Amino acid sequence: VVVVVATGAIWIATQTGRPTPPATGTVSFDDPLRIPPLADSLVIDGVRVFRLEAQSGATDFVSQGPTPTLGYNGTYLGPTLVAARGETVRVDVTNSLDADTTVHWHGMHLPAAMDGGPHSPIQPGATWHPEWTIDQPAATLWYHPHLHGETRAQVDAGLAGMFLLRDPDEAALALPRDYGVDDIPVIVQDRSFSSDGAFSGGLGMQFDGVLGDTVLVNGTPTPHLDVATERVRLRLLNGSSARMYDFTFADDRTFDLIATDGGLLEAPVPSTSIPLSPGERAEIVVTIASGERVALQSRAPDPALNAGAATFDVMQLRGADAPSPSPEVAPVLAELPAPDAAHSVTERSFVMSGHNINDRQMDMSRVDFTVNVDTSEVWTVRNENPLPHSFHVHDTQFRVLTIDGAAPPPRLAGWKDTIALEKDRVYRLLVTFDDYADPTTPYMYHCHLLWHEDQGMMGQFLVVEPGQQPALTTTEGETD
Ligand code: C2O
Ligand code: CU
Ligand code: CU
DSSP: OEEEEETTEEEEEOSTTSOOOOBTTSOOOOSBOOOOOBOOEEEETTEEEEEEEEEEEEEEEETTEEEEEEEESSSSBOOBEEEETTOEEEEEEEEOSSSOBOOEEETOOOOGGGSOOTTOOBOTTOEEOOEEEOOSOSEEEEEEOOOTTTHHHHHHHTOOEEEEEEOHHHHTSSOOOOBTTTEEEEEEEEEEEOTTSOEEOOSOTTTTSOOOSEEEETTEESOEEEEEESEEEEEEEEOOSSOOEEEEETTOOOEEEEEETTEEEEEEEEESEEEEOTTOEEEEEEEOOTTOEEEEEEOOOOTTSSSOSSOEEEEEEEEEEEEEOOOOOOSOOOOOOOOOGGGEEEEEEEEEETTEETTBOOOTTOOOEEEETTEEEEEEEEEOSSSOEEEEESSOOBEEEEETTBOOOGGGSSOBSEEEEOBTOEEEEEEEEOSOOOSSSOEEEEOSSHHHHHHTOEEEEEEEOTTOOOOOOOOOOSBO
16 A cells, blocks of 8 residues: 655555556567658658648557547657757647647747747647757657647547657667667557457556556557567657656566766767667667577566556567677767866756645746746756656757766766656756747656646746746747
């Protein structure tokens, strides 16, 4: 029995009745991993233009029958967008749903009016045309709706996709990067199904949101991936709305952690596990021997996490009999500036508790604070609850200065936009907001457990020129 005391409310419930994927050894990995298609694009007047259409449909996951789903340019999830640093991109987003939606580019540095937050709804039948220039390192980003109060429902129904950024420095490194061959998107979600095949909500709304008993990877139930090369790069995205994962291989093999949310680490970090909370990404390179089969699993040694007590299977890698050679992973990956708080102009603190941040719930008409453009700040974040929360900030990639006064572990030492918060630990983050001042459109910070976000565990800030008066407006995004 878990007892949670949070801002006046006492929640009591058992964790034991909650949906959990079956323990390892019970799934047969029959389905081949679906690889999301690369999005088509056209370069028009120097602008790379993509097209996304949010639509409803039905998808076959389970034998009970087709599942009503949402997707972009298809029935579930969306295509993978790829763009290079320095390119100007535009995405023409058409809403063919019968409800409002937004599309947010998670991890992207871009003007607030292009960010796709809750102030930029796209009405049914409308098309939104965000355009910006990619100005950040190669990374695994993603996109998903952000309509206030509806984010969990729309993401859980299938609206999400990957957005990969390339740059010349990354391109020069010895790393697998052949999309769908040795460079594989791995979008991990958990779902439950009712007897007619529909997604079912399950228990748990009083805690952290919906947990499922079935693991989907790119929309494929516990699949296998045939690997034709000696090494494979997996771009792991925790695309679940609530579940925490701790990814590991069945034989505890060591892999190289090469990148986190916002790009490459300084050097590969030999690792046997990588925990990811909803919204976080990690890129790993794993070596597969000829003909072998090994399961990627999630284990939950910490019962305070909601991953379930058991270790469960996520997908299986199947090595080819005669794999083609892969280069050794480059020993040096990127130059990261040492995070230096000396130039921080402000400190702010954020206490995550219940469904509140600093005892407040999201109010679309309230600006929680303003930040001066082209400055850095130190943000201190603490989770008061034994249940998981995470912290995500729009527009920026931050650095972890310290956790409880100590340097972060290597897996948290690179570029991050989302971080899991262990109870009562003090996370000091160095956060920088460059380039884009806009006194009218706010950016968001929030818990990325989507049920918490929908319940109001979110706030909004404006990035302004020094002295500029905030003038928050809630208007339709520029659509036609
Ligand atoms: Cu991935 Cu504010 O969201
Ligand atoms: Cu985001
Ligand atoms: Cu939370």
